[in-house]
Amino acid sequence: MALILGIIQILKPDETEKFVQLLTANQSMLYAYIRSLLPNSDAVQDVLQETNMVLWRRSAEFKEGTNFVAWACKVAYFQVMAFYRDNKRDSMVFNVELVSMLAKQNEEKLAGSHDLQQVLSRCLTKLPEQSRQLIQKRYAPGGSVQSIAAEQGRSVGAISQMLYRIRQLLQECVQKTLASEQGE
Structure with a gap:
């Protein structure tokens, strides 16, 4: 909680509002991106939640006018990779190289859209x-x-x-x- 309050203090009120708007407006796109990399819908929700937390913690790093979706997808990619790392005993885990290839293709599609x-x-x-x-x-x-x-x-x-x-x-x-x- 202290971390969130610290971020809110770093960002000006209008910057916070703009960031929240960007984050909420792109939830379905982030969900789709993560879903394309994970076979389990429960895992998708968990990774999306973790991604949102990381994006929020790092919101001060986002530069207005740059591609929010590309930045958010890169964060989501690292969260997906962390999920695979933490769950490597699971028999349904994809090959990391395959996940990287899928992520790159999906990032390009999202950036194009x-x-x-x-x-x-x-x-x-x-x-x-x-x-x-x-x-x-x-x-x-x-x-x-x-x-x-x-x-x-x-x-x-x-x-x-x-x-x-x-x-x-x-x-x-x-x-x-x-x-x-x-x-x-």
């Missing part, structure tokens, strides 16, 4: 306000084409067509942005 999310966010900001609001309404919890159509007094078909065109614009923007970034 993080980059894709950033590109998509930038492309969303380029949309006209009305289009951005329509996308936000559609993908908000409980959002549906039917509810938007009723709210705007338009047909479901008209809203569907508008969303289709917006998605096409977003797809083109993402593809162009990724192509230009890879060409650099």
Whole structure:
């Protein structure tokens, strides 16, 4: 407990809040990463909990603006390796080299999805306000084409067509942005 209080004192309140937001927003991604490296779902929960504790203890080391997911996955990787080290008598333990190979592949996939999310966010900001609001309404919890159509007094078909065109614009923007970034 003293350690957590010490970390909270090191981090400024807004930094603590941002870190907690990053940590909670990426729990499912961390879970999936750890799950890909461990065969036992009970072990996954234990390692995830340990990973969260280590991330929290080391939160002051995280540099804002860097890739949180990559950093968190590296911590999770070391927690998975510690789990295997501590449970090497278990007959279901994977080969360490296999785990390392799986971890590297999964880190690359997660890093790529993080980059894709950033590109998509930038492309969303380029949309006209009305289009951005329509996308936000559609993908908000409980959002549906039917509810938007009723709210705007338009047909479901008209809203569907508008969303289709917006998605096409977003797809083109993402593809162009990724192509230009890879060409650099």
